[in-house]
Amino acid sequence: MTETITLTPHSSSPTAKGFLTDTSLCIGCKACEVACKQWNQLPLDDLDWFGTSYDNTRKLGATTWRHVTFAEVPGAGGAGGQTNWLMMSDVCKHCQHAGCLEACPTGAIIRTEFNTVVIQQDVCNGCGYCVPACPYGVVDLNVEGSAADGKAHKCTLCYDRLSDGLEPACAKACPTDSIIFGDVIELQERAERRVDDLRDKGLPAYLYGNEEAGAGGGIGNLGAQFILLDDSARYNLPAHPSLPQDRTFGAVAAMAATALALTAATAWAFKKS
């Protein structure tokens, strides 16, 4: 009744892959959340209800790599776009310069040949320094519940599926193709065309994930970009985040300078009497 499948490993010269999430098509069905959990066999988070519209997932985390936001904003929108109820599927941004990667002291977090950011689960020792380094609060340690393994987890852009030439589970499942997977270059052009198209329809659409909005600040362009219809705060996204590690050398220098000054002062204090 069933036949064995043949998987085609990706070509030797892989291109940069990413997501484009067009929120004007998002129907808030959460198929992406479930498809991601099914493929990665992620456990249930909790069974709590918070009355925050239809969003009981509430945040990305160690066992939730896709999260659909629901913002009830009366009066928004126009023809051909979302009105009054903004929905978006949030995901790891796979930054060009990733705070988590630059913070990781063990080299567990790497840049793959698809230019995506992945945590190597056989290296991570759960130090947790990537968690506060992410400008979007994506990565977290899996330290609660029965399935806790003490390590950091986040979306891998289905690195294992890409390696076998398969499309990421969330993009494949999305019924209205709000989540599109593809080469970052092509997605970039498609995004620009789509934003102009939506603006012609009278929607306040803009691209989130580049210098103007959503990235810049040392992060560079995002691997997962979004077409939003309202302030990014409505989607729990910062408008102008920055890469913390751009400040590393400055901070170390300031600390060292103070240390030397105090060393000199202490030397003077000891020498004087």
Place this chain on the structure above:
Amino acid sequence: MPGLGARLGRGGATTAENDLGNADCIVIMGSNMAENHPVCFRYVMKARERGATIIHVDPRFSRTSALADRFVRIRPGSDIVFLNGLIRYAIENETYFKEYVQAYTNATTLINPEFQDVEDLDGVFSGLIPEEGRYDNSSWQYQGQTEPPSPPMHEQLSSMSYAQRVGNLEGKWPPPSDPTMQDPNCVFQILRRHVSRYTPELVEELCGVPQEEFLAVAEAISRNSGRERTTAWCYAVGWTQHTTGPQIIGACALLQLLMGNIGRPGGGIMALRGHASIQGSTDIPTLYDLLPGYLAMPNTFDKHETLHDYIETETPKTGWWHNLPRYMVSLLKAYYGENANPENDFCYDLLPKLSGDYSTFPLFLAARAGAVKGLFLMGQNPAVGNVDAGFMREALAHLDWLVVRDLFEIESATFWRDSPEVKSGRLKTADIKTEVFLMPAAVAPEKDGTSTNTQRLIQWHDRTVEPPGDATGEPWFIYHLGRRLREMYAGEDTPQARQLQSLDWDYPLDERGEPVVEEILKEINGYTVADRKQLPGYAAARDDGSTACGCWIYSGVYPEEGKNLARSRVSDEQYSLGWGFAWPSNRRILYNRASADPEGRPWSERKKLIWWDEAEGKWTGHDTPDFPVDKAPNVPVKEDAEGMDALSGADPFIMMSDGKGWLFTPSGLRDGPLPTHYEPLESPVENPLYAQKTNPVAKYWPRRGNRLARQQDPNFPYAITTYRLTEHHTAGGMSRWVPWLAELQPSFFAEISPRLAARVGVDNGDWVVISTPRNEIEARALVTERMHAHRVRGKEVETVGLPYHWGYSGLVKGDAANDLVSIVAEPNVSIEEAKAFTCNVRKGRLRREL
């Protein structure tokens, strides 16, 4: 079913899901498509991206509304006011598709002058027999036609077979008509008078929809209908679950016939079914009043004593249903095999006969009264899924024995231990004497078989892995139950033994001892008895016992040995006729003869579908023609002919006795030939149109647990409607035990407007108690501006919204919204009124813990 069946001829979606992508305007009403049919909504979005206008008409703002171009907030229970308003607009502004209406509908047919409309009799049609709560429809017939008067019945059958639905007309043929549609007795003028009072002002007054919004919808539909453009309608139980359900759907079919959208690409009516194979479970029905293929179950009221009587009573003189005898005999041959022969009426007498209404509610009333001793629950969860679920649980407690076959320990299996009635002490576990069997069942990937989706498509699913432990599919259970019973009855010479022994029951078994499912499908398709060769289609069925056919409308799904079309999986850009098999005869757009003008030419190049190929002398196009392939468009009606000869080459609705789409239904609907606005049985608003406030032939069973609130009852001031969320599935039996779904919507909540929340004194997240005369339940309050009061007849009517997925078992628990709903039933199909009734809301919780 009868909503579409009585006006178009078949009870199923007239169009295909991906065909919605060809629509220029899509109206979604009585459905929350983006949440409950998200992948079908994919094509609504494709249409929108191509520039189509998407309109969502619903009491509350949902995820569908968020993606629509226009959201119209309509008061629950006022759908027919809105639809009749659209019909009136089309007629008065002459935006209807004139040639289509004149050629393909019964607009021109003259009706019996004795017919009196609700306008004349203040809310009822002529022929009402109040004491029997039913209509005698002889005054509704075509002029010069008589239909045998429906026989006196003390407890009227709640529904009728298809043959009765499509008209069983006697008298001169063709019936008289006025092509100019001016004669006062012609359907068109009767219709015009019937809807004359449904003005935009009335729509605003009763639906709470501002006139500009209503007119914008009417204009959008008018702009997008006619030769060059088509409008599609999508509906679900938001329309069916009313005491006027089939009439609402009928109004939509009427409007779509007027606008000329039936049978055309990007047009039609998409009936969105809720369960995987709900369409299949009415085609091959586990329903009390139907045999497979919409044949009527014999009963003791009509002349059904012998097979001959049955055939004579049931077979319409004209239209495709004239072939009924072939299908009935072939069915009996499939059931009783070689035991069925012409001498013993093909074992017709072995079929049980009905003597009343055995639908779901009478079933549970009888169980509660102890008349029903044993119940098989196979894939249904009435303890929280049926209305007045408290009454249902009590009924279960009165059974002698109960067999539940399901995937999880559902509420219907554990009522004796976990139900609210046991928890509150009203029922004691020790007093419940029901012997309960809970048997593990299998899911689609664990068994072979087919299910029929919402566009009549029969699709095969492969068995990939074994069911866990003792779990089995239903074929295993039913086959072996039958085998053991036949062994127990061996040698007995009683009527019940003969009935069972006559069954043709020796199916080949596979290595697991389970009947080979493909053999059952081959029996459904039908075969020639002599050499067991598969029938190519239902045209090959015979009434002389030489053919057997389990369900004639599915015939053609397995046309030759080894050719299981349900398992063919070839898609293409058009209608993918190579993927699965759509009944009847793999036609994807029903009545597609209407996509061509009377001469057989497409109405327009843009909306081409099928057309008459003069050279080839047959119909051809992108879809299988729903029409005799070689019947030329100019073939005239034959005087007093029978069957298909009675219909012309320009009659697309081949199932109807006159081949026309029925704007006016002389028979087929028990509560009237034209859609009329009646308020729900429980309504906060008074019906200003007629003295008759609610559906005069609606059915209600006065019982202790089933009291109704009065009209505009101050104790129950708020309108209430129930619905589903995309994260759960119906009563939750297949989603509350699945971790990834339970966590997405963990708690039972009630959606109320900020104004109502302020009046009740609750904040977002607080507990509220919702009460109706049947029961009280508690829920978390989700206070949202997506709910909003309707301004109706000068007062603000608040609406409470309840998703009904929860119960007292599973990973996430909660009260069942169905506890609140009453047992009332619509006269045609006994469907309940769960979409519009009244309730009260107060702050706080109930005492008992869950």
Place this chain on the structure above:
Amino acid sequence: MSDRATTPAHPAENGELITHNSQRTTSDAVQGSYYGLPVVKAPHWRWLVITYFFFGALAGGGFVVGTIAEFFSHDRALVRAARYLSLAAILPSPPLLILDLGRPERFLNMLRIVKLRSPMSLGSWALTGLSLFSGIAAGLQILSDLRGRPTMPLLSRIAAILGMPFAIFVCGYTGVLLAITNVPLWARSTYLLGPTFVASAFSSTVAALSLILGITGGEEKTGLRLARAGTVAVTAELTLLMLGLARLGKLGRPLTAPPLGLIFWPWTVGLGMVTPLIVLSGAVRGKQWSLRTRILTSLLALSGSYSLRMLMIFAGRKSAERPEDYFEMTDR
């Protein structure tokens, strides 16, 4: 997370996204947030890391002060105390960090790479380096004490010099570690948090040494040296802390406002910095404090330094939970 939704149904006071505010001006840039939910995440660090921050400062500070003493004060008692303090403080540091790891058995992965832009990577190597040189210096000190005469002084001086950069780094990198994140309270004080922590390392080291020497009866001259060094260190620490708070403005509320503020001002600032400053500056001006006072002051300074690190971690967690703070930091 309270069982009640953070978004009350009726209009909220502080401009949070409310389920149904009637007017929504598209132009207001970051007025609302997403139901008040956190945008970024604080690290999961708690007592183990706080305690490590404290001991790390003493380990680094001990070595630095020891080296300074060796080259600038010829005060053997002070050098010995500093060497032993550094060794005593370095011993518990690695175990504290390893226990805090989600997967302690993989602690060696910290030395799998060298990543110059990661303060944690630099810190791991610095701690390793310091352990080496502090071990050597302390080892030589022990040999000298056993033999009664200095052994291999040249090696000891080389180790002191070579260990200096590692020690200095360990002193202050814990501040940089917090600063190079997206937690508003820490990120907005990028160039002051490191310096504050290094100053705090000096002041707590001096306090620890004066405590040790106070108990073991060091000479009066050493006490004066320590008082003078301590005054400088505490002054620097207090100034840098106040500068940081000024720079933070509203973003500093998690630290300065109740509830943590109720501990911060009286304990960290009052008892931990101002009191020792008064006592030390008095000593520098010749005031003869009783031994009990000097020991008490040292203990206060040490506890103040511990509370600074504790409060900085817990205030950071609170700061990360406030979306308006993060939007204030990023989008203004």
Place this chain on the structure above:
Amino acid sequence: MLSKKRSLGDIIRSHVGIVPERPLSPNTLRIQSRLEGAEVGVSVCPYCAVGCSQLVYHRDGTVLSIEGNYESFINGGTLCPKGAATYGLVVNPNRLTTVKYRAPGSDHWEDVSLDWAMERIAQLTKETRDRTFVHQTPDGKTVNRTTGIAHLGGATLDNEENYVIKKLFTAGLGMVYVENQARI
């Protein structure tokens, strides 16, 4: 996976630097999806009536993943949240695997054998049917029916299942209370 051999220089450069981005571990070099060597069957989603086609990847009798089928003209590889959760419906610790029996008045389940249950159910069916079977009505009409036994359910079952249910219960046992969700 990267096939080319990595030189010592490469390894060092990838482990030391300002921000070494690719210190790959041996497992990362050999990464692959869990569908390697799996078989695939085609199924139909058991939830709503849209009829999405699903691919069921499985190996050695266990399901690995259930995803959308690209080739279907209905869903083209996509699924809704319920369809995407079908794996969680099939592979679920809460699934019933044994037959449970509750004796009249009892307050607990007992596990019983499938064979015992089938025999007992057949007995109950025959006994109830014989007690309530009506061959002819008082006015002489042959009805051959029993109103003592009822059936409910079917909208989630396959066509073949509903066919044999109707055939046995109605045509074989004369049951008239045969109903399903299509009505409610």
